[in-house]
Amino acid sequence: MQCLIAVDGLSSSDLTSLVQCLPRSGKLLERLRFAKINSSLSSTQAIWAELLTGFQAFLSGCAGYACPSSSLNKLVVCTERDLQMPARLVETDAGERSVTINLPLLLPRPENRTWLADGSLSTGKLVSPPQLRADPLFEHYLPRPYKSHAGATTLDQNDVSKQCIELESRRLSMAVSLFNQRNFSKFTYRLSVFDYLSHLIGTNFLAAKDLTVYKSLEKLLRQFDDALQVFSAGDFALVSAHSHTPCLGTINLNLLLASGGFLYIDTEEGSSRNRSERLKVASALWQPTTHHLTSLDGRLDTSRSVAASPVSGCVYINKRTVFDDGIVEDSDYLKVREAITSYLGSVLGSRFGRAFSLETYPHQLNSSSAPDLIVKIDGVEFNNLSESMTPVAPLTTHNPSGFALLPEGSLAADQISATDLATLLNA
Numbered sequence: 112m113q114c115l116i117a118v119d120g121l122s123s124s125d126l127t128s129l130v131q132c133l134p135r136s137g138k139l140l141e142r143l144r145f146a147k148i149n150s151s152l153s154s155t156q157a158i159w160a161e162l163l164t165g166f167q168a169f170l171s172g173c174a175g176y177a178c179p180s181s182s183l184n185k186l187v188v189c190t191e192r193d194l195q196m197p198a199r200l201v202e203t204d205a206g207e208r209s210v211t212i213n214l215p216l217l218l219p220r221p222e223n224r225t226w227l228a229d230g231s232l233s234t235g236k237l238v239s240p241p242q243l244r245a246d247p248l249f250e251h252y253l254p255r256p257y258k259s260h261a262g263a264t265t266l267d268q269n270d271v272s273k274q275c276i277e278l279e280s281r282r283l284s285m286a287v288s289l290f291n292q293r294n295f296s297k298f299t300y301r302l303s304v305f306d307y308l309s310h311l312i313g314t315n316f317l318a319a320k321d322l323t324v325y326k327s328l329e330k331l332l333r334q335f336d337d338a339l340q341v342f343s344a345g346d347f348a349l350v351s352a353h354s355h356t357p358c359l360g361t362i363n364l365n366l367l368l369a370s371g372g373f374l375y376i377d378t379e380e381g382s383s384r385n386r387s388e389r390l391k392v393a394s395a396l397w398q399p400t401t402h403h404l405t406s407l408d409g410r411l412d413t414s415r416s417v418a419a420s421p422v423s424g425c426v427y428i429n430k431r432t433v434f435d436d437g438i439v440e441d442s443d444y445l446k447v448r449e450a451i452t453s454y455l456g457s458v459l460g461s462r463f464g465r466a467f468s469l470e471t472y473p474h475q476l477n478s479s480s481a482p483d484l485i486v487k488i489d490g491v492e493f494n495n496l497s498e499s500m501t502p503v504a505p506l507t508t509h510n511p512s513g514f515a516l517l518p519e520g521s522l523a524a525d526q527i528s529a530t531d532l533a534t535l536l537n538a
């Protein structure tokens with residue numbers, strides 16, 4: 112029986128504070144094999160796609176919350192259906208069940224999956240199989256404490272933090288109840304409270320005992336301490352898929368590509384037509400910030416643009432053979448990719464130095480709708496929306512590094528990639 116608990120949002124430097132808050136299970140955690148993990152992208156969806164499939168964003172089919180479909184102007188929300196590789200982490204043998212709680216990308220599959228939504232997909236369902244709703248514990252399950260991002264911004268930050276903690280406490284009770292049924296071969300539960308608090312409060316909050324919400328947090332951690340005792344009955348691992356770092360600023364890659372002559376933005380008319388669509392997606396995400404929710408739907412002049420960044424941190428070449436309105440021929444692909452690589456390298460490299468890095472698609476031609484380039488700048492959040500919608504820099508932004516505590520005796524190096532971690536977990 113495989114049991115994976117995710118404390119997304121915490122960094123390896125939070126681990127000491129976490130262990131101190133868990134007097135009963137801390138000892139158990141200290142016995143596990145520690146490894147730092149790194150990912151290509153910092154969006155929750157992209158990292159979980161790596162963990163689920165064992166393949167990087169270039170090959171997994173998911174580089175963020177959304178992905179381009181028939182055009183760089185048309186984005187669709189990514190789900191496990193868009194994955195190019197099987198989600199091995201949660202797949203089971205015939206006749207077995209998995210339990211997945213609050214995991215991105217995954218959809219209900221009543222026949223062999225007990226599922227509690229993470230709230231980022233518009234499935235119209237929150238728990239599955241449907242008979243779970245008959246149990247009063249699950250009847251009112253909510254993945255997030257508030258209905259819309261727009262609504263949440265009007266609430267007091269302390270109140271929102273408290274609501275996030277209370278919601279996770281209820282979800283934790285559900286997780287323990289499902290675990291105790293022991294009718295599964297794989298159990299995966301992601302807590303999102305640490306992620307939320309990192310956005311609402313900042314980093315290192317586990318050590319900040321003078322916080323107004325600390326009492327509530329302490330209570331949740333006591334409950335988590337007891338729950339870990341239960342979860343550790345299986346082949347147990349704890350991971351944090353990503354961490355947070357103070358946000359130094361935001362960059363709009365599309366404006367940058369436009370300055371380089373690679374991208375042309377459509378008229379204002381087109382922008383107002385599509386703004387409401389973008390806002391709809393924004394409110395569907397229900398997160399404390401609109402982090403990584405970047406879309407340029409309908410705003411590109413695709414008849415002139417050779418590349419764009421409709422997904423945070425990712426650059427896509429407007430290939431004629433992949434997109435209905437694409438203009439770059441396969442024979443020109445490498446030339447265009449090299450021109451963009453060299454342009455971004457010189458503009459961002461000179462400004463950010465070693466904090467900047469660029470990865471390119473691993474083959475000479477990319478005939479898929481996966482990104483062609485992935486841009487990373489430590490502490491910088493990519494905001495690819497129009498200029499007028501650029502928000503004030505958020506308190507923290509995602510850092511594509513996390514940690515894993517793996518079963519004793521597992522052969523992990525001290526530092527591994529998220530895809531290596533997936534391989535280890537699936538071994």
Ligand SMILES: [Zn+2]
Pocket residue numbers: 120306307309310355509
């Ligand atoms: Zn976060």
